[in-house]
Amino acid sequence: MGGIELGFLDVAHLYLFGGVKFLHLLLLLMGLDIITGIFKALKNGNLWSRKSLFGYARKILVLIVIIVANIIDQVLSLGGTLTFATVLFYIANEALSITENMAELEVLVPQNLAEKLKVIESTKHEKESLATEVLDELVGSNVDKKLKDGDK
Template identity: 35%
Template sequence: MENLANVKNGVLAALSFVFGAVTQALGGWDVALQVLIGCMSVDYITGLVVAAVFQKSNKSESGALESRAGFKGLCRKGGVLCLVFVAAMLDSALGVTYVRPAVCFFFIANEALSILENLGLMGVPYPQNFKNMLQALKDKNDGDLKGDGQNG
């Protein structure tokens, strides 16, 4: 029984190390990253519900759950985290602290819009003003990321 406890502690220590290293590489476990990961999780779960329960997904021909579409979604979310990693490295290289938060906020708005789309497919009502606000935030951050000189 003691051997099982040692194995469990070893696995937990290894997982803690891996998640700590990944979090540090992404710039730290601040509110921006927490909200982004939370939104990514909710978006993925609502996407699964739309496909599995409502069968209205626009990611598959039948609208039903499809493993390939789900894997593509996870790959896209991994790509987003890669961009957060690059932004964190840019912040470090430039000695600034605004690139990573801008990238996080852009993708938070993007994920929130996707959540609203999923909820709409489920028939959940929400105020149009909320969607407009998220779209405006996404557009503003998109402009800032493109470097088009817009400040507001």
């Protein structure tokens, strides 16, 4: 009976995170992103528990996506390719976020990279304003003002 339980744990471990390359690096980068994000929020004076909570939830969702990718990888016998690509994508995403936070904290960042981050940041704000405009049309009033008033 003890062998059955251990066998079940081995299968669960294999399908959850078994053999996922660079997972430890991703977890380290996630931690660094959280730390640099907190410092950035403190510097800008906008450390909100709700905003932080959503950030932590996103990190958990990333881990869920990796678990799903690993399950698909195991079922289709892809030899870890899909999971490895997924983890690499999120490693790049976390590294970019850390670099963006460091630039915001006025830590020296290479000039070319800083310019690219400004382009990415302006594109992100354009998408947010488009979403606000769509919500304005659907709701029929100024959603951005309501959101700001609701966060106080």
